[in-house]
Amino acid sequence: MLALYRDGADWRLELRGDWSLGNLERIEVELKALAGPLAGHLTCDWSQALNPGIGTVWALLTRLAYLGGSQLTVRQEGHPPQTVELLHKLNLELCTARGKRTVAVRAHEGAVGALGRWTVLQATEAGRLLEFFGRIAAVLGSTFSHVRMLRFPSIMRHLRETGVTAVPIVSLIAFLISVVVAYLGAQQLARFGATIFVVDLVTIAVLREMGVLLTAIIVAGRSGSAFAAEIGAMQLNEEVDALRAMGLNPIELLVVPRVLALMIALPCLTIIADATGLAGGGLLSLVQLHIPLSQFTVRLREALSPTTFWAGLVKAPVFALLIGMVGAYRGMQVRGSARDLGRLTTMAVVQSIFMVIFADAMFAVLFVQINF
Amino acid sequence: MAAQAESPQAESTPIVRVRGLVSRFGTQVVHDGLSFDVRPNQIMGIVGGSGAGKSVLLRTILGLREPQAGTIEIYGRDIRRLSAAERLAMVRSYGVTFQNGALISSLNVAQNIQLPLRESYSMSEDALDDLVQLNLSLVGLAPDAAEKYPAQLSGGMVKRAALARALALEPRLLFLDEPTSGLDPISAADFDALLLYLHAELKLTVVMITHDLDSLFRICDRVGVIVAGRMISDTLPGLLANTNPWIHEYFHGPRARGAKLAADTRTARDPHG
Numbered sequence: 024m025l026a027l028y029r030d031g032a033d034w035r036l037e038l039r040g041d042w043s044l045g046n047l048e049r050i051e052v053e054l055k056a057l058a059g060p061l062a063g064h065l066t067c068d069w070s071q072a073l074n075p076g077i078g079t080v081w082a083l084l085t086r087l088a089y090l091g092g093s094q095l096t097v098r099q100e101g102h103p104p105q106t107v108e109l110l111h112k113l114n115l116e117l118c119t120a121r122g123k124r125t126v127a128v129r130a131h132e133g134a135v136g137a138l139g140r141w142t143v144l145q146a147t148e149a150g151r152l153l154e155f156f157g158r159i160a161a162v163l164g165s166t167f168s169h170v171r172m173l174r175f176p177s178i179m180r181h182l183r184e185t186g187v188t189a190v191p192i193v194s195l196i197a198f199l200i201s202v203v204v205a206y207l208g209a210q211q212l213a214r215f216g217a218t219i220f221v222v223d224l225v226t227i228a229v230l231r232e233m234g235v236l237l238t239a240i241i242v243a244g245r246s247g248s249a250f251a252a253e254i255g256a257m258q259l260n261e262e263v264d265a266l267r268a269m270g271l272n273p274i275e276l277l278v279v280p281r282v283l284a285l286m287i288a289l290p291c292l293t294i295i296a297d298a299t300g301l302a303g304g305g306l307l308s309l310v311q312l313h314i315p316l317s318q319f320t321v322r323l324r325e326a327l328s329p330t331t332f333w334a335g336l337v338k339a340p341v342f343a344l345l346i347g348m349v350g351a352y353r354g355m356q357v358r359g360s361a362r363d364l365g366r367l368t369t370m371a372v373v374q375s376i377f378m379v380i381f382a383d384a385m386f387a388v389l390f391v392q393i394n395f
Numbered sequence: 396m397a398a399q400a401e402s403p404q405a406e407s408t409p410i411v412r413v414r415g416l417v418s419r420f421g422t423q424v425v426h427d428g429l430s431f432d433v434r435p436n437q438i439m440g441i442v443g444g445s446g447a448g449k450s451v452l453l454r455t456i457l458g459l460r461e462p463q464a465g466t467i468e469i470y471g472r473d474i475r476r477l478s479a480a481e482r483l484a485m486v487r488s489y490g491v492t493f494q495n496g497a498l499i500s501s502l503n504v505a506q507n508i509q510l511p512l513r514e515s516y517s518m519s520e521d522a523l524d525d526l527v528q529l530n531l532s533l534v535g536l537a538p539d540a541a542e543k544y545p546a547q548l549s550g551g552m553v554k555r556a557a558l559a560r561a562l563a564l565e566p567r568l569l570f571l572d573e574p575t576s577g578l579d580p581i582s583a584a585d586f587d588a589l590l591l592y593l594h595a596e597l598k599l600t601v602v603m604i605t606h607d608l609d610s611l612f613r614i615c616d617r618v619g620v621i622v623a624g625r626m627i628s629d630t631l632p633g634l635l636a637n638t639n640p641w642i643h644e645y646f647h648g649p650r651a652r653g654a655k656l657a658a659d660t661r662t663a664r665d666p667h668g
Binding site for chain 2: 043044045047048051076077078081082085105106109112113259358359360361362363
């Protein structure tokens, strides 16, 4: 690509071959191989070079400036590319740009520091989420006096999207999981000759815990992420700012209808999950354990205490509130970039599932204490 | 690279040649036999009413949309009859900026400029950084803009950063979609000056969609007007004399008169403009 000759007291640099941007790597290697320091006069001969681009010319000029500094005067001949002049005009501080590149050095941080940073971050996050909850509560509070603020069309739309369309997947999963529980339970109970207690197992497990918990987790994955992504995309598009600028409250318009719809949809979905779960248990008992359906229902009534069904169902609105709130909150946090949107949507799902399970544990302790 | 190679007759053949282009969306006909040429080293402005199909035209030329009929040649080669490799070489040989910049929001400006370079060529990190600085200074952005993310840039900086990314592969041909829309008059005038400068220094051919009458009068050698699905392209004086009602309204409306007046005074004051 290039060859450097001594030409009397001066230097002569012959440039050959294809000097387009695609060859920059080869050109750089050969430029690096040039030995310095150079002094005096140097003539660049472009007569054998093809397609010189601006990037390669710049690499040459910076290298020559680095090798020669003020000791070297460079002359171009043989149809030098026009870009040489342009580059001189741009007045780039030749070859200094590379040195100026700053590498962000992060101060070494001990484990204690990291823990502290994490704690502060989590505490502020918790505070913000609480504030967000407060805003939602405030809007809900004022809807008692202004029913119009409830935005029924919007609630109906979200009820359809989060509730009705989730029915098939929720029923299927509840059915399959309770079949699995009944099947595994029966194998254990058969050792004691107590297979009939499979009915108790399925009834209590599905109604108290699994129906509502599974539904909540599915809904967190479906709708929690949808809330975060929808509101986040609106943030990116400045739609949320536009609402604020029009004097509209985004919490009232975007968040409350979603949360309310979810608080209606999740209990309904839970009831459906309970029903299909019991159906799954009944079917397995019939096919695998040869317990006829009539006996199954009798045993089911005996196993039920008055509170079993309600102990599952009362958790549903709470889970719905958590899922809806976390999803909407993360969506509102999106700023600027598409990556932010993905990160916060992921976070919304993970955190809402975590909060659902955490709340479920709290409920379990509470119900034991009050003997519910 | 072959597409960029200069040959003696390249000067006479148009760089972009569109013939009989038909674009339809269902029953709605946007382009109905649209034809035009862009000659080397021209700055061609494309104007037309809202919904006339300017952006559709650009997307079709870029191969982002299949036309219903017609041929599109860039550097004398039909863009629809290229192998995958030729197509890639073709795409890399021109630069494009989109209306809203279309910078990748999760990458900073330096990474945005490096993206086409990294994907097209292998080169050292130092060379990539140097090219970022080079392209930033070409479009008149300060070196520290490199570390900023698109969300942190002003509207004018986004346009310039997008132009820097379009220039990264050293194209001979630039397609610009409303490069000065949304800019204040001073930034828009600066951007026009920048385009003129790059046009002169890098021997660029530019095809730009614009609604900015000032830049139309100031920098375009030739203007194509999309009227009723066809293109009427002419020099500005020719279009000013055109009798088509829409074109007459466009170039003789109150805004056009002001822009023309400004352009005329500028030329009168500084004949080298």
